[in-house]
Amino acid sequence: MVANIRTGATVGGAIRYNEEKVNRGQAEVLFWNRMLDPFDSAGRMSHERCMASFEPFLQANRRTTNTVFHVSLNPSPEDRLTDEQLGEIAREYMERMGYGEQPYIVFKHGDIAREHLHIVSLRVDSTGRKISDSHEYDRSMSILRDLERKYGLHPSIKGQELQDREELRKVDYPKGDVKQQVSSTVRSCLRHYRCASFGEWRTLLEAFNVSAEERIGTIDGRDYAGMIYGALTDDGCGIGTPFKSSRIGKEEG
Template sequence: MVAKISIGSSLYGALAYNAEKMNEAHGRVLGANKIVLPADGNINIGAMAENFKAFMPRMGRTKKPVLHISLNPHPDDRLTDQEFEILAREYLDKLGFGEQPFIIYKHEDIDRHHIHIVTVNVNEQGKRLDQSFLFRRSKKITTELEEKYGLHKAQREKVSPDTPITKIDPNGDIKRQVQNTVKLVGMRWQFQSIGEYNAILGLYNVRCEMTDGKVNGREYHGLVYFATDDNGNTIATPLKASRLGKFASRTAIESKFERDKEKIDIKSTKRQVSDAMAAATGKDDFIAKLKEKNIDLALRYNADGRLYGVTFVDHNNHVALNGSRLGREFSANALNLWFNDPTAKPQVQQQPRQLQGQQSQGQQSPPPGGGQQTSEQSQPNQPQQQPRQKPSHSDDFDYSPVLPGLELFQTGPDFDPAEEAFARRARKKKKKKGRGL
């Protein structure tokens, strides 16, 4: 049996979560302590919250007084409602919360039925209960209960970089599936924006949205995750990042954006996309040729049906890249024109496949300035020209080009007597000055 403990500040939020399961006919109340339960079974969240507050001081220093605990037996353990309640009460007694106000819910939204417990960790005097080694003590208690009642040993599922990522199963544990997907995508993939992040998550029927606003005058910036079907429709209650773990938070994801900017190399992906575009005849053919190269194309359209976002998801390099990062010809605007007009296909510049400076045998590269070829690049059977040398000092003259067959009659540098006399005087002054020093 696996116990998961969440410590928080929102009593209403914990009660509302369980009440929602009841409203969806996926949960019911099994029992409570010091909490008045209505005879008709219609739970009023506000009245229940007041019951809890009656046993809590109005002014307390504990910032997170709420405990939300889930007890998850092995799938092979089929327990009755009474057995679930007995386990919950004995677990709380051993943990030291048996005399606290609490309420026990049973959830049946997945095949593995389990229970949730909402309680508080402060007494009527406002003193916080002992929480030292809480998780360690909880693990010891669940092991004792497994041995006492002959239950199967259930271990928390471990996620490693090699764990396969699968699409969300609507009949499974939605929260756990979203949690694993977000964790594995963060461990395995590289991305630099929320659009690229969503392009990867969308492959597994998960969507992420940023939330910004103010509560009681304080700004908040967070993320909310949604489980979807193959058409992108939401199939379950949205999950705040705080319910999944720190790895899913906005701070963690934005930090990853910055780290991945330094790691991502687009050359390989750009070459594959360029080859696919050069050979494709249209949208469907382009998508098919990318699929052959193990690259998915995520397209985002606005309400008017215009393409406004393009992301290439490269499974070979585990990287997602918006089209504009690869080049203008791969941007949403360029692809939108092409998809609507086959004659407006972007011109693709083929990526070089050899090291810079390497040339195939027999090929010559043009001179940088587009001018005449040097003697090494001249055509066969033509006399070679002397290379034009760069002047070594300011008094040098430019050499005139040598005319083939007329070397003996070539003109030399012009001679100016006045210039020569001035140069001699300058050299003499320099020598006298040197001797004087």
């Protein structure tokens, strides 16, 4: 099993990404913890109800900028797990990572070859204090190895965690070589995810500090369509000079 842990400043974006998957039948809500029922009276997932569960924690926040904890748990395609088992795995993982008393919601995605989980929570507790992220990656790997043994799961391929972690790293503008960072992130997202709309694609990229903008128009009577990519800060603000998708590769345009 492989975990991809992400952070960010706006939990609404992480919820919206998963909500769009649910609305398109590509994901479902498996369960939620210490939250309001996330569905409205018509049985549709409600972004507003989810945010209402997170809001008291965000208001109590003291100094933490990146308040979002968003993790995907990816079993091997060879593992066949029931929803009950997936729920147990998600609950134990969150408990041992220090998020057992946090509000969080668990989604089961089926939009790629293997079913996997997405869990959205907050990195600040009810008093506004940040939950420790010390040695987060190492702790996560240790928990996953225990879960593999407990549930008889296929161990992840050696080096796969490192590969996923490196490929899906957030763009960090101060590190420089921004076009290369953005290009790498776009290509990696194309390999790991399938999005049914531009809105889903844009929301996914924003989680990795990448902006995407469609450009559609007519020049000399000929229609054209393209995409512009750029870098974002952790607060979601554009930074630097965007560039055409053609500079990444034809498949991204």
